[in-house]
Amino acid sequence: MSIAVMSRLFKAQIGSPSRKILAIRLGDFADDEGRGIWPTVGRLANETELSERTVQRLLKEFVDEGLLIVVAEGGGRPGQATRYDFDMMKLEALVRGKTVSNGCHHVTGDTMTPVTPDAGTGDTDDIDGCHHVTQTVIEPLNKPSLERGRASELENKENRKANERAFKKAYQQWPTFVTDSEPKAFKAWMRLSADEQQQAFEGLGRYLEASKVSGRSKFCTFAVYLSEKRWEKLPAPAQVAANAPAQVQAAPFGKMWGARVYELLLAGATHVGQLTALERKMVDAGQFTVEYLLADKHVKLGFPAVNDLFERASNRRGDLVPAYLQPVAGRMVAVKVGGDLWQAWIDAHAARGWPWLPNTGTLEYVYLPEGGPDVLNELQALLRGIEK
Template structure:
């Protein structure tokens, strides 16, 4: 899927596109799991190793690639990358890209244009999944109007909203639509720009509900994004029915989601699978470090429920989870922690000490949720974070029972 899309993009030069296509071949359909060595990429693309290194560095700086794990320097352990699909699919090449000039766009397909729609006469596509998860962040008035210049007094929102802000809002909507891969982006964008501001906001806010209701009524097909906008289908939605005491749908990095994650981490470690014979042989020969391999194995298999939460949060679009109501209730004691700050790093050290997998990449989020540090905690930040975890563990035992909190 990613290869097909990259083939139609303008990435700033043939060398950049060639490498991006090869990286997409390594990745799964969610853009994860890219860890070929530079020498292998150079041999397969016929580019020099220095060119490979330069383009990889440029892709990371552009936000197209995310470094998941740096190379350790040990044989066979290369840097692991994941694609940031949102950045990749919205990438616009600049004139200062690769040293090789890109193909002219007069006749080709660029990132801003697509070939004709592939849907049927009714504008609908087959869909296999029947549950639509919400995006990480809803479209807000601030998001929709980000970058708007201040106008004259009395200027309406319709007049003040900039085309760039409308385009950013469109991309959030379009890439959250289940059939966006096969939809016509051109048609959807045309319909989006024809809507007034209030309708665009409503169309986005109710798009996830519409998709969920459309696919849970027994329909096999979901209409295209353009048809949804053209026919204003969000206005025909039935009021959502929620079970009063049922699970709470929660977005990644929200308070309930982070509380569920910690509740799962407080459970005993799962049984670890044995090393494959070839790994044992490499450890015996001294080619792999036994402790490092054991740490990786614990991170991958020790808490499978947590790894599943992390994988869903790293998906594109990000997928939330259903949180039991009793766990959601104890999330009220969580507070926002600045990503990269001293408290955030103290939580990271606590995870490492317990051999827990740490949070996945929060992307552009500035704050993530952790239990608040209780009053009277020690001045030492690591001890204070440990006190916060202990307080949460007591709360978790109270609502989940000892079998749920080790």
């Protein structure tokens, strides 16, 4: 649950009670940056008391309006829900009242009441004007200046939209984008010149590959990559290719997949979340404890690479993993979903503050370390002894 996102949704003008309750329930699944939402339509319908058809329609509306971003399409089978993220800039605009879904008079995004000769001061049926917009009177303006101003405003909007599209295309390729601060990254992007933005995008893949070659398992945020212009410090492409480690395809929930998951978990958290100002107010009000909120952040934000593997597996997609993990894969055995050993692993993950597996759908077995949670120290020693 993200208190920060929920707070914004409560303040936002969503458009109707049904839209509001669905948006708030979606926010309950999101992290602090509005990401990681993948409940099924059936679950949303059950918990909001809306029909499944209504939930499907409203989800489509949110996507069409830009409030939700589809990160991964569901497979259409039970347990394979579509993955969404909130567009936090769009949500902030709704909080400020700059756009209103299905806006006043059914014009999306129009918060200004139309003015007619019969109603020179806006919607007089509403004491505050249309959706609390104060009464508006259009005064005569110098026409040429007005046209120039409108053209300039339109050009600025188009430039910003183009910048946002280019930024999102690059940002969503960054390995830690799920936990990064998107507004901070976008500010760093906007500080770059057009040429630097292009260089940053073109160097992104090479930078990530060079980082993997160096054995790095943790990555800086996208904002740091941009602000420090790290693409300018890349080695030559030929050097990267010569030193690249061998990789193999890991099937979801398979042996190599399990080996990679526990390599990343045993390496420790890559990010330690801090409480936001709003969360501290919640603690002061006695609604949550500091320990509870930090533990929740640790699970959701501390292991981005593991959560990415989990998300891909939940959509039945594998991933490329280092070939050197094959000896570790040999220590993986099939564990029955829902059995006693399965429960023991759930308890072990909870005790260590580790994320647990997503919905496994109809799978009966998942590959986990042989011997149960008691072998984790032994497995860590094996990983340390592997030549990478």
